[in-house]
Amino acid sequence: MKVLWSPTKSDFFLTYSNSSVYLYQTSQGAVELNDGTYATRLAENSEVPFIKCVAWSPAKLEDNLVAVGTANGRVILSNFGQKADNDLDGREFVPKHQKQCVYLFWNPLDHNLLAEGLDKHSKDCCVAIWDINAKTGGDTASLERQRYSSSTSDINAVTRPYVEIGHGETTTSFSWFHKEPKAFVTGMSGRLKVYDIRDASKPHLFAQTKAVYGVCADPLSDSRIASFSESHIALWDTRSFEKPLLTLQETKPVITIDWCPTRRGYLAVLCKDSSTIKLFDIRHSVIGSEELDPVITERTVQPKKLSSISYFSWHPTFENRLLTVSPDGELRDVQVYERMPLTFASNFHFSWACGKKVIDLYFEDEEIDISIKMKNRALGGYGLCTEDPMQNALAVKNEPHLYGLWSWLTIAKDIIAQEEFQSKTKGTPSTWEKFIGVKNLLWPDNTCIGGQRSEMETVTWSYPDGSRGNTSQENSPIYKYTSPLRSRALQLCGWDYKREARDSLLGLLASLQTEGDFERAAAIALFNLKIGKAVDILCQANLPNGNAVAMALAGFTNEKNALWRKTCxxxxxxxxxxxxxxxxxxxxxxxxxxxxxxxEEPCMAVKDRVAFACIYLDDQKLWEYLKNLSQELKEKGNLDGILLTGASQEGVELLQSYVDITSDIQTAALAAIYCMPSEITKDTRISTWIESYRILLDSWRLWHQRSKFDIMRHILDSNIRVPTQAFISCNFCGKSVACNMTLASKVRPYMMSGGQSTQTKQRLTCCPGCKKSLPRCSICLMNLGTPSGSALYLQKEPSDFEEKLSSYGNWFTWCQTCRHGGHAAHIRNWFQNHSDCPVSGCSCKCMTLDSVGQLSAQSE
Known part of the structure; x- marks a missing residue:
């Protein structure tokens, strides 16, 4: 059984076997083509016996006109019972001798021409091209026509072909050229021959080959032809027809091949007893080149597992759609999905190509992609608050995973400031390493062996009634471990960073209550054995089950009370x-x-768990816990782990893991520059994050945010210097004017005629090198010349960057095309109302040449 799509109606197809032809319509019905497509049988034609081939007319006036070839060589036209405006239904085309029909092909442009292939006969042709509009056998004007008509009694038969080719030869395949409707290629007697029906006496091109079966011309490129023989597939080019340009080898005999009518250079191949159809994409191959190997992309399509395919048909209009049929008549509608190239633009447009279609989507929901979040953060000034880094955490309060990073940076910055202040007042160098983590603080060599020794103390409870436990009489005393390094670790955790206060714990609890975080305040009070304070906090808070928890805590004693423990x-x-x-x-x-x-409580903040461990775990257990916790947080990319790793190589690995998981290079770059200067900033990964974030800001046209990012980076690390990227040179001497302006602004001695010297400044409206006057402003006509820019050559401190030698309005500015310009403020005011150059006689449209100005005008 074979199958054909209608060339005129996208939802019609037919199947045929030796005895019947069936017409179907898709979209509804009882025959399932795939999981979402069905078909209905509309008509059946079983009156024609011994069907060998079927061809569907491409003429739109006869939508269901089908030509049926039989075993005796007759070709019968059928409309499947539909009324037609002509008398073509039932018309027959009868060859001179009875011989089997091999193939039928309608001309794609001249729809009245039908090509038929016939078995070999010594006295007859093997290729007959019929004109379906020719007169039937009833016309006896021609003696030759009478001779033909005498072989049949049917007066509705055409017996004389329009063109006859190949007398006494054998034909195996045929294909019309789609752009040259008068030309065709056929496999005949061991050769591929190209004919033109206007002069069919001899072939115009021919090639000796065994691949004479299944010949087909690419409908999108007439110069490309494919044919096969056994398990070999040959690709030909009519411009070089002596030999095949490319040969494909299969492991099984080939049944049929066909070019995709909607995709250029897409060839489908079906082999014998195969459940898959192979697709070869030769568009990117250099066919015919002996120096380069051809690049052939091969794919397979399997409509149904363990089910062989007997025939297939490309849909003529729907892209990449196939209809297959199995030997038992099972139909499958197959969509060939593309290997889609994807691209994600920096402006949040997500695009991909599927064949001829290009689909573009714009994401507005910030939950979809991290780049949208990063842009919104940048617009909100995220990461630019250097005075109080905790303000950066407030800018992303809806992203709690970033809170731990900025909390650690804030505390570390405060501790660094305290240490620097004390070292200046006492005149002793600070021993505090900047931006260090708890793990490296306790064990600088990253090993517990030979590490610091902690002292163990026995501590007592502070009960709600104000009494304190007697450690000598308690059944289960509580031990606490202390050391100077553990105290500093508690500072980094935020539990004891205000060391000058008498009781910094009370201040911490008061701030937590002010923020409404009563549960955490009560827990920290209890962890510090102040059970009375924990009960007071819970009683003041309006919490669910708060009173019950407070009552349970109030009844606690250090004795082992089984009932109380079970109730709790x-x-x-x-x-x-x-x-x-x-x-x-x-x-x-x-x-x-x-x-x-x-x-068992991983939802507790990492800094609280670390602080608890620093109080109650001995050195060995503390080391193991911190090591395991840091490894766990690093694998998850949890930025709370920066408290443990600090600005170390392990901290860079944590940030890298965070970037790998979230793609948030913004936070990684900000965290890196906040820790500057440091040895870790020499890591190539950090420089990659910083430069990638700068490029990302530029691609979003957030130039102000990128400039502020660069300024903040330079403030935090005074060793970074940006080389000068723009120079103003003198028209006369060619020397840089900008680089010498700071020298020109210096006071120089001037000798008067009386021999007395006075202090004066050199004129700024002339070149410092040759003393020639600088150009005039095209608006105010005054000479340009000002010590613009920052005090780069005179600075002593990083803060000197803020001291500008002149305002922006006095800077040099000019058009890159006509070279006319003036003071920046004057030029800006001019182009607010004009688009042409302010110089008389100049026809330059300066404003229209500015791409930034064009974008600004379009956005407005």
């Missing part, structure tokens, strides 16, 4: 807040093992 355990599982659960876990846990507090 039941209450803990009913609480939703991780800090409230951690409080009961801490009270009911073994006083020498606090693993449940540190591991």
């Amino acid at each position: 355990a039941n209450l803990r599982h009913s609480l939703e807040d991780p800090y409230l659960r951690a409080m009961f876990t801490f009270l009911s846990s073994d006083k020498e093992n606090f693993d449940e507090v540190l591991t």
Whole structure:
């Protein structure tokens, strides 16, 4: 069984076998083509016996006109029962001798011409081209026509072909050229021959080959022809027809081949007993070149597993659509999906190509892509607040994963400022390493062996009634570990960074209550054994189950009360807040093992868990816990881990992991420059983040934000210098005017005629080198000349960048085309109302040449 799409109607197709032809329509019905497409059988023609081939007319006036070739060589036209405006329905075309029809092909442009291939006969042609509008056998004006008519009794038959070719030869395949409707190529007697029906006496081109089967011309490129023989597929070019330009080898015998009518250079190949159709894309191959190997892209399409295909047909209009049929008559409608090239522009346009279609989408939801978030952050000034880095965290308060990074940077900056102030007042150098992490602070050599030794203290509870426990009589005393380095670690965690205060813990608890974070305040109070303060905090807060938790804490004693522990355990599982659960876990846990507090409550802030570990874990357990926690946070790309790693190589690895997971180079670049100057800034990954973020800001046209980013980077690291990128040279001597302006502004001695010297300034409206006057402003006609720019050559401190030698309005500015210009303020005012050059007689449209000005005008 074979299948054909209608060349005129996109939703019609037919199938045919030896005895019947069936007409179908897609979109609805009972025959399933695929998971979402069905077809309905509309008509059946079983009156023609011994069907060998079928061809569907491309003429739109006869939508369902089909030519059927039979075993005796007759060709019968059928309209499938539909009424037609002509008498073509039922017309027959009868050859001189009875022989089997091999193929049928309608001319793609001259729709009245139908080509038929016939078996070999010594006294007859093998290729007959019929004119379906020719007179039938009833016309006896010609004796020759009478001779033909005598072989049939059907008066509605045409017996004389329009063109006859190949007398006594064998034909195997045929194809019309789509752009040259009078020409065709056929496989005949071991040769490929190209004919023109206007002069069919001999072939215009021919090539000796065994690949004479399935010949087909590419409908989108007439010069490209394909044919096959056994398991070989040959590709030909009519411009060089002596030999095939390319040969493809298959492992099985080839049944049929066909070019895609909607894709240039796309060839489909079906092999015997195969369940797949191979697709060869030869568009990018250099065919015929002996120096380069041809690049052939091969794909396979499998309509249904373990089901062989007997025939297929390309849809004539729908791109990349195939209809296949199996030997048992099962139909499958197949869509060949492209390997789609994707691109994501910096302006949030996501585009991809699918064949001839290019689809473009614009993402407005910031949850879709990180680049949208980064742009919105940049517009909000994210990361540019150097005085109080915590303000940057407030700008992204809806992204809690960034809070830990800015919290650590804020605390580290405050500690650095305190250390520098104390070192200046005491005259001793600071021993505090800048932007260090807890892990490197406690163990600088990154190993616990030979590390710092901590002192163990026995501490007591502070109960709600104000009493304190007696450590000598308690059944289970609580041990606390202290050392100077652990105190500094608590500073980084935010628990004790105000060391000058008498009780910094009370200040921390008060600030947390002010912010409304009562659960965390109560937990920190309890972790510091101030159970009375924890009860007071919970009583003041209006929390769900707050009173119940406060009552449970008020009844706590350090004695091992099984009933109290059981009650608290039941209450803990009913609480939703991780800090409230951690409080009961801490009270009911073994006083020498606090693993449940540190591991079972991962929703607690990392800095609180680290601070808790620094108080209650001995050196060995603390080292193991911090090492495992930092590795876990680094693998997850959790920026809270920067508290442990600090500005170290391990911190760079954490940031790299964060970038790999989130693609947020913005935060990584900001974190890197806040830690400047540092040895880690020499890492190539950091320079990549910074430059990529600068390029990203420029691609968004956020030039002001990029400039502020560069300024902040230079302030934080005074060693960075940007080379001068623009120079103003003198027309006469060619020397730079801008580089000498700072020297020109210096006071120089001047000798008067009386021998007395006085101090004077050199004139700024002339070149410092040759003393020639500078050009005049085209608006005010005054000579240009001003010490514009920053005090780059006179600076001593980074803050001197803020001291401008002149305002922007006095800077030099000019058109890059006509070279006319003037003071920046004057030129800007002029082009607010004009587009042409202010110089009389100059026809330059300066404003229209400015791409930035054009974009600004379009946006407005």
